[in-house]
Amino acid sequence: MGMPDLPQLVVAVVLVAMIAYVASGGADFGSGVWELFARGPRAEPQVRALREAIAPIWEANHVWLILVVVLLFVCFPMAFAAIMVALHIPVTLMLVGIVLRGAAFVFQSYAAGDHAIEHLSVRLFRIASAITPMALGVVAGAVAGGNIRVDAATGAVTSGAVRPWLLPFPLLVGAMTLGLCTYLAAVYMTLETDGQLREDFRRRALLAGCAVGAIALPAAWVALREAPVIGVPLLTSPWSLPFHVATGVVAVLALVALGRRHFHWARLLAIAQTALILIGWGVAQYPRVLAPDLDLENCAAAPAVLEATLLVLGIGTVLLVPAFVCLYRVFKSG
Amino acid sequence: MSDLIAARSLMALSLAFHIVFASVGIAMPLLMVVAEERWLRSGDPVWLDLCKRWAKGTAILFAVGAVSGTGLSFQLGLLWPEFMRQAGPVIGLPFAMEGFAFFLEAICLGLYLYGWQKLRPRAHQLAGVGVMLAGIASGVFVIAANAWMNTPRGCRHVDGRFVDVDPIAAMCNPMWLPQAAHMLAATFLAVGFGTAGVHALIVLRRPDSSLHQRALVLALWIGGAAAVLLPLSGDVLAKRVAELQPVKLAAMEGLFASEQPAGLRIGGWPDEAAAVTRYAIELPYLLSFLAHGDFDAKVRGLDEFPRDQWPPVAITHVAFQVMVAVGVLLLLVAITAGLLAWRRRPIVRHRWFLKLLVGCAPLGFLGIEAGWVVTEVGRQPWIVQGVMRTRDAVTPVPNQIVPFCGFALLYGLLFAVVVRLMRRHVFESAEPLVQDAENGHA
Numbered sequence: 222m223g224m225p226d227l228p229q230l231v232v233a234v235v236l237v238a239m240i241a242y243v244a245s246g247g248a249d250f251g252s253g254v255w256e257l258f259a260r261g262p263r264a265e266p267q268v269r270a271l272r273e274a275i276a277p278i279w280e281a282n283h284v285w286l287i288l289v290v291v292l293l294f295v296c297f298p299m300a301f302a303a304i305m306v307a308l309h310i311p312v313t314l315m316l317v318g319i320v321l322r323g324a325a326f327v328f329q330s331y332a333a334g335d336h337a338i339e340h341l342s343v344r345l346f347r348i349a350s351a352i353t354p355m356a357l358g359v360v361a362g363a364v365a366g367g368n369i370r371v372d373a374a375t376g377a378v379t380s381g382a383v384r385p386w387l388l389p390f391p392l393l394v395g396a397m398t399l400g401l402c403t404y405l406a407a408v409y410m411t412l413e414t415d416g417q418l419r420e421d422f423r424r425r426a427l428l429a430g431c432a433v434g435a436i437a438l439p440a441a442w443v444a445l446r447e448a449p450v451i452g453v454p455l456l457t458s459p460w461s462l463p464f465h466v467a468t469g470v471v472a473v474l475a476l477v478a479l480g481r482r483h484f485h486w487a488r489l490l491a492i493a494q495t496a497l498i499l500i501g502w503g504v505a506q507y508p509r510v511l512a513p514d515l516d517l518e519n520c521a522a523a524p525a526v527l528e529a530t531l532l533v534l535g536i537g538t539v540l541l542v543p544a545f546v547c548l549y550r551v552f553k554s555g
Numbered sequence: 556m557s558d559l560i561a562a563r564s565l566m567a568l569s570l571a572f573h574i575v576f577a578s579v580g581i582a583m584p585l586l587m588v589v590a591e592e593r594w595l596r597s598g599d600p601v602w603l604d605l606c607k608r609w610a611k612g613t614a615i616l617f618a619v620g621a622v623s624g625t626g627l628s629f630q631l632g633l634l635w636p637e638f639m640r641q642a643g644p645v646i647g648l649p650f651a652m653e654g655f656a657f658f659l660e661a662i663c664l665g666l667y668l669y670g671w672q673k674l675r676p677r678a679h680q681l682a683g684v685g686v687m688l689a690g691i692a693s694g695v696f697v698i699a700a701n702a703w704m705n706t707p708r709g710c711r712h713v714d715g716r717f718v719d720v721d722p723i724a725a726m727c728n729p730m731w732l733p734q735a736a737h738m739l740a741a742t743f744l745a746v747g748f749g750t751a752g753v754h755a756l757i758v759l760r761r762p763d764s765s766l767h768q769r770a771l772v773l774a775l776w777i778g779g780a781a782a783v784l785l786p787l788s789g790d791v792l793a794k795r796v797a798e799l800q801p802v803k804l805a806a807m808e809g810l811f812a813s814e815q816p817a818g819l820r821i822g823g824w825p826d827e828a829a830a831v832t833r834y835a836i837e838l839p840y841l842l843s844f845l846a847h848g849d850f851d852a853k854v855r856g857l858d859e860f861p862r863d864q865w866p867p868v869a870i871t872h873v874a875f876q877v878m879v880a881v882g883v884l885l886l887l888v889a890i891t892a893g894l895l896a897w898r899r900r901p902i903v904r905h906r907w908f909l910k911l912l913v914g915c916a917p918l919g920f921l922g923i924e925a926g927w928v929v930t931e932v933g934r935q936p937w938i939v940q941g942v943m944r945t946r947d948a949v950t951p952v953p954n955q956i957v958p959f960c961g962f963a964l965l966y967g968l969l970f971a972v973v974v975r976l977m978r979r980h981v982f983e984s985a986e987p988l989v990q991d992a993e994n995g996h997a
Contacts, residue, residue: 276669277665277666277668277669277670278665280617280618280621280661280664280665281658281661281662281665283621283625283661284654284657284658284661286625287625287628287654287657288651288654288658290628290629290632291628291647291650291651291653291654292651294631294632294639294643294647294650295643295644295647295648295650295651296644296647298639298640298641298643298644299640301632301636301639301640301643302632302636302637302639302640302643303636304632305629305632305633305636305639305950306636306950306951306952309633309950309952312629312633313633313958313961316625316626316629316630316633317961317962317965319622319625319626320622320623320625320626320965320969321965322622323618323619323621323622323625324618324619324622324969324972326618327614327615327618327619328615328972328976330614331611331614331615331976331980332976333976333979333980333983334979335975335976335979338972338975338976341972342972376637376640377951378951382952522643522644522647522720523644523718523720525720525721525722526644526645526647526648526720526722529648529722529723530647530648530651530722533648533651533652533655534651536655537651537652537654537655537658540655540659541655541658541659544658544659544662544663544685545662547662547666548662548665548666551666551670551673551674552665552669552673
């Protein structure tokens with residue numbers, strides 16, 4: 222294998238940024254979802270712990286999504302434009318969720334005893350925390366699902382603004398994304414708490430982990446039947462079997478680690494599982510950007526643009542990594 | 556309402572909403588860092604208290620700015636997919652840089668807001684400096700993209716495609732630095748006077764509050780300095796517009812027919828149908844000088860350009876008048892403050908001046924909004940000046956009135972909540988500190 226070319230490098234960066242977003246920003250949404258399920262004698266401390274966990278980091282985590290968006294429109298502009306037309310509705314929904322979630326979170330943090338505002342923002346925060354990852358998953362599922370048709374000569378979308386995403390496969394991916402985000406959030410919370418509170422989140426993590434698995438299996442079946450563009454390469458390539466076995470093993474090990482209260486391992490394995498799911502999607506879809514019409518050949522920007530972008534990414538990473546390390550060292554354990 | 560008008564209205568609404576909060580995110584950290592410096596040097600707890608109060612307000616406003624900014628980065632694609640498809644790679648470089656700047660800004664803000672107990676004092680202040688620098692950088696980068704829409708460089712447009720793209724040349728277009736400097740100065744102006752006005756309101760109620768007196772004076776210094784710099788950046792920018800976007804300049808001035816020498820029109824109402832600006836005060840020769848640095852220079856009027864390339868003249872002209880009026884007024888207030896500072900009585904003892912500051916509090920933001928109206932409406936009918944028309948860039952997705960109404964409600968709700976929360980924080984902070992402690996929210 223030779224050196225990766227420019228579009229391949231950009232795709233790799235996009236994939237890394239998406240993994241980082243789901244593993245960090247996704248879990249922040251998951252935290253909001255767990256507030257909906259705060260029950261029992263420790264409901265109050267659960268909610269408090271969930272909020273304290275995300276307060277210092279959610280804004281930084283959220284920027285991964287902006288990076289993905291920017292990379293898409295700079296490096297694969299035709300695919301970006303087509304997504305924004307074909308998925309106008311779920312993307313708008315996601316956007317409303319993002320705006321409401323973030324604004325409502327600070328409003329309830331700084332309500333300063335204004336109960337009406339606090340009550341309203343807590344509700345909006347929780348609902349938006351659930352809607353946003355759903356919509357994100359629907360968008361991802363529709364991008365993978367192969368029902369966005371584009372005239373590669375003009376960039377015109379020929380499949381309308383509803384048909385590509387209102388389908389079983391994208392909706393299942395939406396559900397799975399929601400499940401994954403809540404799973405990650407619960408796993409992380411086992412390291413933010415102790416005693417009975419930790420046991421609460423451990424139980425929730427186990428439940429959510431099983432739910433992710435329970436959605437993954439029918440999603441694979443639906444992918445094969447309804448979205449063969451992604452389903453067939455994902456499940457019938459030479460690499461498929463070993464890859465899915467590895468993902469499955471990691472997933473089960475994460476649950477085992479939770480069961481045996483090895484929480485640091487559980488966190489590491491849950492992140493690895495997330496990364497594997499996204500890498501599996503990436504590899505199965507490669508080299509198509511928006512199957513079946515757009516691929517790296519016909520929709521990547523000019524080499525001068527990709528070079529400049531990668532240069533900025535390189536310089537940016539040098540600044541970003543120490544800053545993130547500092548942020549997490551100050552506020553997170555282990 | 557046509558889909559084009561709905562899309563343009565939503566874009567305008569989102570920009571108008573975002574710019575207020577983004578400005579606060581850029582300029583407020585300077586105030587916080589200076590207050591923290593004074594605390595570190597003097598050990599005076601009043602400075603620390605002030606710094607923490609400002610940080611609280613910044614936290615609320617910054618978050619709203621961050622999420623509405625995310626909204627904009629999506630809406631560029633949702634509303635103008637054809638623009639992004641063609642121009643995305645050309646203006647992508649500053650957007651990528653902005654992404655990293657925003658990353659650093661958010662990280663530093665997290666450290667700043669939640670790190671009071673966890674960081675050493677100097678490290679904590681450094682995080683504040685990081686917020687400020689990253690905030691300024693992200694603003695400057697985003698403006699590079701907007702400036703490119705005014706003066707597209709670093710590419711050729713052939714058969715509906717940008718070719719020979721040189722992203723660095725595109726970023727370093729001639730409007731970038733003048734626009735960025737002008738916007739930064741305006742940001743510090745708006746936030747400085749806005750903050751000074753809020754604290755003036757409290758000083759009027761509690762004339763002895765040392766905290767609010769200090770806050771007022773510090774904010775006034777920053778706003779006042781910006782007021783002095785603003786005409787300079789504005790002059791550079793206006794000369795660039797005169798040279799590179801003469802139609803926009805003609806609309807700003809309500810200049811329907813070319814003049815040599817050209818007079819400056821103050822106020823007035825451009826009547827597009829009759830091609831004349833009525834009721835304006837005209838100062839002879841002055842426009843020639845301001846636009847070209849020469850009292851006898853010719854200034855091109857709208858009559859030199861095809862009718863279908865005119866921007867909406869009345870909106871552009873009136874917005875420009877409002878912007879300039881705000882700048883001049885706040886400059887006069889700053890000069891007044893400078894004169895009062897020479898007097899023996901401290902500035903915070905002149906009640907009429909405090910009232911004036913309260914009245915001026917929202918003006919800087921009004922000026923920013925008006926300035927962006929000039930920039931954006933004055934560029935119409937183009938989304939990329941001379942290259943791509945706005946109507947050719949709009950999304951084919953129908954019923955754009957629906958997202959417009961939805962976002963109008965959403966932003967309206969957020970604005971109402973922000974106002975209510977800020978009022979609460981401000982008036983709570985107007986109560987004596989002892990009482991605060993008794994109520995348990997000191």
